Amino acid sequence: MQMLQNIDLLTHPYPEYLDQPNLVTSQPLNEDATIKLLLQAYQESELDFTYYEASQKRLANAIASNGSRTLGFDQINNYKLTSYEVLTTWRPQSLGPPNSFHIHEDISEILALLPEDIAKALTTPSMISGLVDIVLDRGRRPCAWVFGTRQFLVKSDRIVTPEDISYIVEKVGGIGNDNRASLEYQLHRISAIRNRNGDITGLTIRVGRYIEGNVSLIADILAAHEKNILFLGEPGCGKTTIMREVVRQLANKRDVYIVDTSNEIAGGSDIPHPCIGLSRRLMVPSLEQQAAIIMECVENHSPAVMVIDEIGRSNEVEALRICKERDVRMIASARGNLHEILKNKQLSGLFGTSSLSSELCSEPMFQVIVELYRGQYDAWRIILDTVQSVNAVLTNKDCQVQVRRRLKDSNGFLLDMQSL
Template structure:
């Protein structure tokens, strides 16, 4: 058995790896193949990371059209436009912009946002859904509203949606095993972007029947025609977050998918739907909010995703062997998601074999994980059999 201190690093390129994947569910003679793919784009902007330029599907002009004209013109001339993450318009405050890599927000102008400017944006956007979100047809952008107690819109968060062409190489090898994967991360770390890239690779390159359960049209974009970034995957729109679990079951029963992709699993009903889908042999790609695997273990609504926990009573002899109390927690079932990936940052991920990591944590040990990150040349480096920090 490989010790905790041993770390194997691998740089991702177009050549097959010479060693079996440590997280693999296949036999030890299997080999994984990692590819770097470039996403099809309609309009190109670039994000520079180190010495490498990553092209993205942006169409930011559609989003800027809803903004006040002076804000729009300033952002169009901004040298950091390709790193723009979101624009916020709050009544009585200057409009602000947030960029990738920046810790805070910066004022776009000194004058405050007027109600007339918010009304102009609302007229350009159209109706908001029950979750106070709206989109722009044919794009991946998302606009969220803040309302006062009377229901009037007094603030807007305009999020730039992009399809990153290089995001998939962080996880391409795991997709080929055909096992379900859960992505875990804080808001804004890029979970939805990964869902989008995975749907394209599974449907177009691995030729799977993929169905996306798309709440608020975040994965496939607004409008009846899905955005090209999801490839040939089919998309089921969800009327509201409260009905997401119903649409998940509908996807399995009506459309014969091999893969179902669902973003932001958050309720017990959605967790039960995930378990039902997994029991029918369908591959699941899902995401949930949280920083670490331990957050899911401690969350009563989500813990069944990793097998669920139950209290058991052990004998005195077993307690002495374990050096534990007689009442302990154990995993009660196989995980719905055999793989779990903690997205610590956009370019720093920690991959778990879920069952092994949960058992190790319950026994008070540090699980062996796989760290996936990008170096300064934007290449993926894999550190294997590393104890979780």
């Protein structure tokens, strides 16, 4: 009791009920046994205090995040999902560096394409950092999409003229049959709108960026070599930007090939953009030939990993089925979300279903789905069990999926569960 008082701990409130409160003094142990037991007690109490410290951290983090779990990736154990508080308390060396991005963007190449007055409106730092698309339609005011909002670039009496369109198309070097063009050694993309006579009446200039470190939210999934991953989302949600970093990281250790739809991942030059690291790129002459290029890649190059930027047609789905049968890991993207893809006659086969069926017909080609949403670049919805989720959608049952949210300047992230 005196020992407890000496370290400011509560003594037993009813000592009269203790069987032998003076056991140690009445029957002293020998010196060696006393030292051994005291050391054991000290080590156990130190461990208890460590548990207490981790528990306090978890409580504080849960309060700060409104009940969300804070997790991290245990790099020593193949990036296994682990309690952030456990890692910071017991294995801080296993945590990676804080979440940080290195954004590579060269807006000057885009500005050089534009008429001077339009380009001038895009030179402010706030405009550049959030610029996604520049929209130019004949007879209308030029505008841009910045951080998810439309911003007009010139005064109301300035409209886009046929000469403006021709000026840009000439600088680009022409627009292809797929109504897309890219810039040499750049990641930007120019898309055209034509009238019924084939004349170009509008242009969309998409800013291409390369962002190092933007796939940290799925480090565990990338480390699982057997997992095929499908990124889903509407245009402008960041699918292609994310896939650039995926291929760079995977190519450090594996033989990665990119089937590059419209040259969006690695740019339009014969020499691919450095953002893809050690991976190799196959260009697609036209959308109609993409399935054939996928098969050519498998048969001629035997890739360990194949990356396809945009799946959109049933013959591509069949080509991917053959890739899966040959144990090629697949990373791909498509437009829409899981519910929309399951209703799409061209793409429902990705998940082993038919648009006319309410049940799985075969095993899904992708084990993991990552749903992305425009403007929510730090919150990804992760479907880790495609079979369970597809069955839930087909039978109108509830299914819980993960939502991972990046923590700024931290090497952890927040995890919530959400109904599909």
